Amino acid sequence: MRIRPIQPTDHQALVALWRRTPGIxxxxxxxLEPFCAYLQRNPQLSLLLExxxxxxxxxxxxxxxxxxxxxxxxVVDSPHRGQGWARALLQEALRRLASLGIRKSHVFVLEDAxxxxxxxxxxxxxxxxxxxxVYSTTGA
Ligand SMILES: CC(C)(COP(=O)(O)OP(=O)(O)OC[C@H]1O[C@@H](n2cnc3c(N)ncnc32)[C@H](O)[C@@H]1OP(=O)(O)O)[C@@H](O)C(=O)NCCC(=O)NCCS
Numbered sequence: 001m002r003i004r005p006i007q008p009t010d011h012q013a014l015v016a017l018w019r020r021t022p023g024i025x026x027x028x029x030x031x032l033e034p035f036c037a038y039l040q041r042n043p044q045l046s047l048l049l050e051x052x053x054x055x056x057x058x059x060x061x062x063x064x065x066x067x068x069x070x071x072x073x074x075v076v077d078s079p080h081r082g083q084g085w086a087r088a089l090l091q092e093a094l095r096r097l098a099s100l101g102i103r104k105s106h107v108f109v110l111e112d113a114x115x116x117x118x119x120x121x122x123x124x125x126x127x128x129x130x131x132x133x134v135y136s137t138t139g140a
Contacts, residue, residue, distance in 0.1 A: 001049060001050065001051055001052065001057065001080070001085065002049075002050050003047050003048070003049055003050075003088060003089060003092050004047070004048055004050060005044045005045070005046065005047060005048070006039060006046040006047060006048045006059065006061075007039075008032075008035070008036045008039060010048055010056065011032050011035050011036070013055075013056040014035075014048070014056060014059055014073075015030060016056075017056050017058075017059060017075055017077060018030065018059070018073060018075065020077075021075050021077075022113070023075075023110060023112070023113030023114075023115060023116050024073060024075060024113075025110065038061070038063060041063065042062060042063040042064065044096065045062040045063060045064075045093065045096050045097070046059075046060065046061045046062045046063075047059070047060045047062065047089050047092055047093055049076065049080070049085055049088075049089060051080070056077075057076065057077045057079075057080050057085070058075055058076040058077060058080065058085055058086070058089060059073050059074070059075050059089075060072075060073065060074045060075075060089040060090065060093050061073045062093045062096065062097065064097060064100065064102045064105075066102075067102070068102065068104055068105060068106060069093075069094075069097040069102045069104070069105030069106070070105065070106055070107070071090075071093060071105060071106070071107040072107075072108075074086060074089065074090070074107070074116070074119075076089075081115075086119055087123070090123070093105075107120065107126075108134065
C-alpha cells in the first residue's frame with residue numbers, strides 16, 4: 001500500500017470508490033471538470049491510497065483557502081479498514097498543509113456516518129465543536 005497525490009486520471013476510480021461507500025455523498029463538485037479544477041487549485045494536497053496492484057483503496061480530498069484547511073471524502077475501502085490507513089492519510093495531509101503554513105483545519109462529518117464519527121472522535125488533537133453552527137448556501 002502507498003499514499004500518493006491524486007491525479008485527474010484517478011477520477012473514474014475515485015467516483016466508483018465514493019459510490020460504494022456509505023457516509024459519502026456525491027455532489028456536482030465531484031464531476032470531472034470541477035474535480036480537476038479543485039486539484040489544480042490545491043496542487044499535490046489531495047491524497048490517494050493505492051494497493052500493491054495499483055487499485056484505489058482510499059482517498060482524502062484536501063484544500064485550503066489560505067487560512068484554514070478543509071478535508072473531504074476521507075475513505076478507506078472496507079477490506080483495508082482498521083489498519084491505520086485513514087490516520088496515515090490524515091497525517092500526510094496535515095503535514096502537507098503545515099508546509100504551506102496552514103495550521104488549522106476543519107472537517108464536516110455527516111450525522112449518518114457512524115464509522116466516520118467514531119474515527120474522528122478518536123483522533124488525538126481533534127475536538128468536536130459545540131460552539132459553531134454551520135450555515136450553507138448554493139448562491140445568491
Ligand atoms: C472512517 C474511515 C475512513 C476510517 O478508516 P480506517 O482506515 O479504518 O481508520 P484507521 O484504521 O486509521 O483508524 C484510526 C483509529 O480510529 C478509530 N476508528 C476507526 N474506525 C473506527 C470505527 N468504525 N469504530 C471505532 N473506532 C474507529 C480507531 O480508534 C482507530 O485506532 P486503532 O487502530 O488504535 O483502533 C473508514 O471507516 C471509512 O472509509 N468509512 C466510510 C466513509 C466515511 O464515512 N468517511 C468519512 C467522511 S468525513
